[in-house]
Amino acid sequence: MADVADVDAITRELYGLRPDEFTAERDACAARARSAGESAVAKEIKALRKPTLVVWAANLLARSDADRTRRLLELGQxxxxxxxxxxxxxxxxxxxxxxxxxxxxxxxxxxxxxxxGQPVSEAVQHGVEEILHTVLADPETARTWAGGVLTKTPPPAVGFAGLEPAPGATAPAPTAKAAPAHKPRQADTKADTKANTKADTEAGKRAQAQADRTAQAYREADDELALAREAWALSRSRLDELDRQIAGLQGRLETARAERGHRATEADAAARRHQQADHRAKVTRTAAEQARAELDALQHPHGRR
Structure with missing residues (x-):
């Protein structure tokens, strides 16, 4: 385990754990830091949030193969x-x-x-895709992911809308138009070309803006769907577990009821035997008293004076 004061090292270790192991180990690390007098460090560690399955799987991917991670970063660049x-x-x-x-x-x-040891759903796989698209578009997310320490799902990237063209960069030339039947004057041709280029540029900007808005709406809806699928899968898993527990309890209840019936039958039989034994004891006691009386009479035929 890393030094209690090294938050970065502890964070990296924690986010390498499965989500079901995270909370207990985080709290243990915070407790060790607190015991060592590092209250600020303990507070910082305690604030680390448990990763979702999507975030954990993305971190796992980054940690598993440094060369593959580097190649993805190079593609993004x-x-x-x-x-x-x-x-x-x-x-x-x-x-x-x-x-x-x-x-x-x-x-x-x-x-x-x-x-x-942590199977994930198709929805989680799709969520990892969304994170990787953001990694390609956003250098800051890329650096965090490459370190395997994403703490939450980053906002979905919308293409590369946040990047401005470099100074002097020009848009690709528009497709050439068919030549008119008559030969226009050179001045008219230049004016028309300039107007067409401007119109094409404006139309391209409007189309790009619309495409970006559509892509953003799609990614947001898709992200919500992925989260909903993950929540549904988790709820379904919990419901199945409860069903299994209920089935087990019902089986135990039926067994207990059968056992109780058996014990009740035994108790009734024991009660009858007790009554019979008590009756025999009373009869025997009466006979014994009578026998003693008869013996006493024989031994003292004239009685005692």
Whole structure:
């Protein structure tokens, strides 16, 4: 275990544990720090929140293979640079690569979780995908994830809308239009080209803004769905466990009732035997008293003076 005053090391160790192990170990670490006189450290440790299965699986993925983690960070850097440079063709290729890599890594996270003794649902796998998309778009989230110490699900990334194009970067040239039937004057051609370029740029901005809004709404709805699925799966698991407990209790109740019936029958039989024995005892006692009286009369035929 790390030194009680090393919050970063303790945090890393805690977020490497399964969620069901986290709380007890966190509280134990906080208690050790408090006993060592590190009250501020203890308070900081105690404030660490238990990770959800989604966050734990994402951290597990980052910790499992340093090279794979580094490659994902490099892909994110390349995507951000391509966005800043407005490198359309490169951005399209990297975006296609992003979706394939994220899907594959999310599946690996699910497999790693199962190997660690904590099977997770498809909803959790989808949640890991959302985290990885944010890792690619947000450098700060990327650094935290790479350290395996995500404490909560980061806000979903909406493309790379937060990145401004680099100075001097120009948008990809619009598709060439068919030449008019008549040859326009050079001045008119330049004016038309400028107007068309401006219109295309404005239309592109409006389309991009709409696409970003739609993507954000989709990701928010998808994130809510993933959380709802995870909550449903947890509730279903708890309900199944309660059903199993109820079935077990019902079995025990039926066994207890049968045992009680058996014991009641034995008690009734014992009561009858007791009554019979008591009756025999009384009869025997009366006979014994009578016999003693007769013996006394024989021994003292004239009685005592």
């Amino acid at each position: 390349a995507l951000r640079e391509a966005h800043r440079a407005l490198a359309g063709e490169e951005l399209r290729e990297l975006s296609h690569q992003r979706h394939a890599v994220v899907a594959a890594m999310a599946r690996q996270a699910r497999e790693l979780a199962e190997e660690a």
